[in-house]
Structure formats: C-alpha cells, structure tokens
Amino acid sequence: MPRLLRGNHTAAGNADLTARFAEWQRLGFDPTQCPVRDVLDRIGDKWTTLILIVLATKPCRFSEVQRMVPDISKRMLTQTLRDLERDGMITRHVYPTKPPSVEYALSPLGQSILVPLAGLVAWAESCHAGIKRARERFDAAGQKK
Amino acid sequence: MPRLLRGNHTAAGNADLTARFAEWQRLGFDPTQCPVRDVLDRIGDKWTTLILIVLATKPCRFSEVQRMVPDISKRMLTQTLRDLERDGMITRHVYPTKPPSVEYALSPLGQSILVPLAGLVAWAESCHAGIKRARERFDAAGQKK
DNA sequence: CCGAATCCTTTTCGATACTG
DNA sequence: CAGTATCGAAAAGGATTCGG
Numbered sequence: 001m002p003r004l005l006r007g008n009h010t011a012a013g014n015a016d017l018t019a020r021f022a023e024w025q026r027l028g029f030d031p032t033q034c035p036v037r038d039v040l041d042r043i044g045d046k047w048t049t050l051i052l053i054v055l056a057t058k059p060c061r062f063s064e065v066q067r068m069v070p071d072i073s074k075r076m077l078t079q080t081l082r083d084l085e086r087d088g089m090i091t092r093h094v095y096p097t098k099p100p101s102v103e104y105a106l107s108p109l110g111q112s113i114l115v116p117l118a119g120l121v122a123w124a125e126s127c128h129a130g131i132k133r134a135r136e137r138f139d140a141a142g143q144k145k
Numbered sequence: 146m147p148r149l150l151r152g153n154h155t156a157a158g159n160a161d162l163t164a165r166f167a168e169w170q171r172l173g174f175d176p177t178q179c180p181v182r183d184v185l186d187r188i189g190d191k192w193t194t195l196i197l198i199v200l201a202t203k204p205c206r207f208s209e210v211q212r213m214v215p216d217i218s219k220r221m222l223t224q225t226l227r228d229l230e231r232d233g234m235i236t237r238h239v240y241p242t243k244p245p246s247v248e249y250a251l252s253p254l255g256q257s258i259l260v261p262l263a264g265l266v267a268w269a270e271s272c273h274a275g276i277k278r279a280r281e282r283f284d285a286a287g288q289k290k
Numbered sequence: 291c292c293g294a295a296t297c298c299t300t301t302t303c304g305a306t307a308c309t310g
Numbered sequence: 311c312a313g314t315a316t317c318g319a320a321a322a323g324g325a326t327t328c329g330g
Contacts (some may be wrong), residue, residue, distance in 0.1 A: 002196050014256070016201045016263045020270075029195070029216065035192070035273035043265075044189015049181070050174070057163045062312050071174065073304050078313060088279025099310090099311040109275060111159070116264035118161045120188075121181050123261040125165075128180035130254060134233025138308075160303055191323075207292055218324050244291040245330090 002105065011041055028109070042087070047072055047080045055090060059105035089113065147242035187232070192217055192225045194262065197251070199237060201259055234258065 024034055031037040039083045043049050047069070054060060054068045066077055081104060089110035095101045106114075169179055176182040176185060188194050192214070199213045211222055226249060229235045234255035240246045251259075 006224060014201050014259050014263075017198045017225035017259060017266060020266070021192070021198055021202060025213070026261060029214070036274070037271040038273060039265065040194055044185060049185055053162050053166055056159050057166060065317095068170070069174070074313075075305085075315095078305065079303095086280055086283040087276045088283075089276075094312095097311090102312060109272060113268055114159050114162060116261070116268040118159075119261035119264045120184065121162060121165070123146065123258055124180040124184035127257065128183060131183070131232045131234075134254070135231055138231040138233075219293075220295095220325085221323065224323095239292095242291090247292060 041084065043113075043117070045080070047076055050086065051077075051080055051084065052089070052110060052117070054116065055104060055106045056108070059103050062102050062104070064103065084110070148238070163288070187228065188258075190219055190225070192231065196222075196225055196229065197234070197255060197258065197262070200249060200251045204248050207247050207249070210249065229255070 020129060024036070027033050029037065031041065044090075050069055050072075051065060054065055060068070060142075062077070062081075065081075066074070069077075072080075081090065081092070085092050087109075088107055091105050091107050093103045093105070095103065155213070169181070172178050174182065176186065188197075195214055195217075196210060199210055205213070207226075210226070211217060211219070214222075217225075226235065226237070230237050231250075232254075233252055235250050236246045236250050238250075240248065
C-alpha cells in the first residue's frame with residue numbers, strides 16, 4: 001500500500017464512517033438532510049471539482065476559467081459557477097467596466113474543501129494504476145464465459 | 146473552522162492540487178487517463194459511497210446490502226456491486242448452497258479509500274450547516290430581483 | 291436468493307442562437 | 311464579456327418481469 005495511505009488513519013477512517021452510518025440510516029438517507037449526499041452530489045458532477053481547482057490556482061474571470069477548462073460549454077460553466085456561489089464556495093465580483101468583467105474566487109469555505117479533496121486526489125493518483133489492472137483482469141475473465 | 150480541518154494540511158492541499166493541475170491540463174483531462182475524473186465519476190454516483198460504507202461495517206450478502214440501503218433498486222445494486230468488483234474495490238464470493246448465497250466484502254483497495262472518504266465526510270458534516278445558510282441567503286437575495 | 295433483461299422516466303449535459 | 315434561452319441527445323436511474 002502506498003505510503004500516503006498507511007498510518008494511524010487506516011482504522012480511524014473505518015470506525016468513523018461505520019459509527020455515523022446508523023445515524024444516516026435513521027434519517028432515511030434523505031438527500032436534503034444528509035450532508036454526505038449533498039456534498040457528494042456536487043463534487044461528483046462533471047465540472048465542480050475541476051473549477052474549484054482552477055480557482056485554487058488564482059481568482060479568474062469567466063472566460064479565463066473557460067480557457068483553463070477546454071471542454072466546458074458556456075452553459076455548464078455558468079451553471080456550475082452559480083451553484084458554487086449559491087453554496088458559498090466561491091465569491092463573484094462584478095467590475096462595472098464596459099464591457100463588464102466578472103471575477104470569481106474561492107471563499108474560505110471553498111478553500112477548506114480543497115483539503116479533503118487533495119486527500120482524495122492523492123488516493124486516486126496512487127491507486128489508479130491498480131484499478132486499471134483490476135479492470136483488465138475482470139474484463140479478461142469475463143471474456144472466457 | 147472545525148478542528149479536523151485545521152493544521153498543516155490547509156496550505157498543502159492547495160499547493161498539491163495546483164501543482165498537478167498543469168499536468169492534467171496537458172493530458173486534455175481525458176477521463177480515461179485522468180485518475181481524478183475516473184475516481185470522482187464513481188464515488189459521485191448515487192450509491193457507490195453508501196455501499197462502500199455498508200461493507201465497511203461488515204461483509205454482506207446481496208440482500209443484506211439491500212436491506213441496509215432501503216431505497217436502492219435491485220438493478221442499481223447489482224450494477225454498482227459489479228462496478229466495484231471490476232475496479233478491485235470489493236470481492237465477491239459465491240457459496241454453492243441452494244439457493245446460492247453471495248458474500249461481498251471490501252478488498253484492501255476498498256478499505257484504503259475509506260480514509261480519504263472519511264476526510265470528505267468529516268468536512269461535509271462540519272460544513273453542511275454553513276452551506277445551507279449560504280443557500281438561503283443566496284435564494285433570499287435572488288427574490289429581490 | 292441472486293441476478294439478467296427490458297422498458298420507461300428523469301436528469302444531465304452539449305450545441306446553438308440570442309442579449310445587455 | 312458575460313451571460314440567457316431553448317432544444318435535443320445521452321446517460322443515469324427506477325419499476326417490473328423473468329430465469330438459474
């Protein structure tokens with residue numbers, strides 16, 4: 001197991017999660033009540049995480065973000081930025097120039113999610129090769145059916 | 146800021162992410178190449194995380210998992226379990242009884258993702274109230290338009 | 291009991307055209 | 311420049327039925 005993932009957290013992570021599970025179960029996993037559902041639904045969408053990381057490099061204007069994330073459509077960029085603003089993760093400042101320019105930046109809340117996000121990114125990068133190997137094995141075994 | 150989120154990781158999380166961003170950008174964010182896309186696409190779906198946490202409490206049979214996660218359909222349970230097995234996150238053992246029983250359990254890889262996941266869960270729980278307040282403020286401000 | 295197969299609804303996302 | 315509005319394709323997800 002990679003160095004980053006060992007240590008005293010291995011057991012703690014498990015214990016924490018299983019302890020809270022009963023509580024979520026009691027609430028019926030209601031997405032409007034369950035923080036985990038709520039947060040995962042957002043960072044699980046196609047662009048949110050990427051935009052957060054872009055804004056982590058520096059505050060950006062609308063079209064700057066679009067240049068940094070080549071494939072995003074204007075529609076999705078607008079929508080994702082507004083959702084992030086609504087959740088208090090980013091700030092939006094309009095400079096009354098002509099034509100107008102708008103700058104987006106991470107709020108303290110947005111900054112703070114980068115920490116657990118970085119943990120997940122580290123896990124993804126260190127385990128991705130293993131996942132791909134597992135997939136190949138699985139698919140190869142399936143062929144023999 | 147909650148205790149769990151302070152400390153020497155606050156800056157490191159940011160630096161790590163921005164450093165890697167350039168590399169992902171160079172690869173065109175290809176989902177088949179980018180570990181982060183690949184991992185987030187999975188844990189971002191509706192059931193994967195929940196099932197991982199269920200199996201973290203103990204190995205379970207198919208119908209046990211279904212009982213623990215009330216709203217999941219058989220179709221999605223089957224599919225999510227197979228995807229997790231394919232990625233090497235869980236193991237599947239068939240006991241040749243009659244009728245057959247099948248037991249699912251976390252693999253070491255599946256265990257290891259619980260660590261970064263627990264970090265995200267902790268963040269979600271400690272920040273969810275703030276997010277909800279931000280939403281109310283945003284929506285209230287929007288009314289005045 | 292475990293799951294495959296089918297059908298259908300909902301959600302998400304992209305393309306395009308238009309506005310202040 | 312920074313969006314909005316509308317449309318349609320595609321994917322995800324749910325309900326139901328069937329089979330080993």
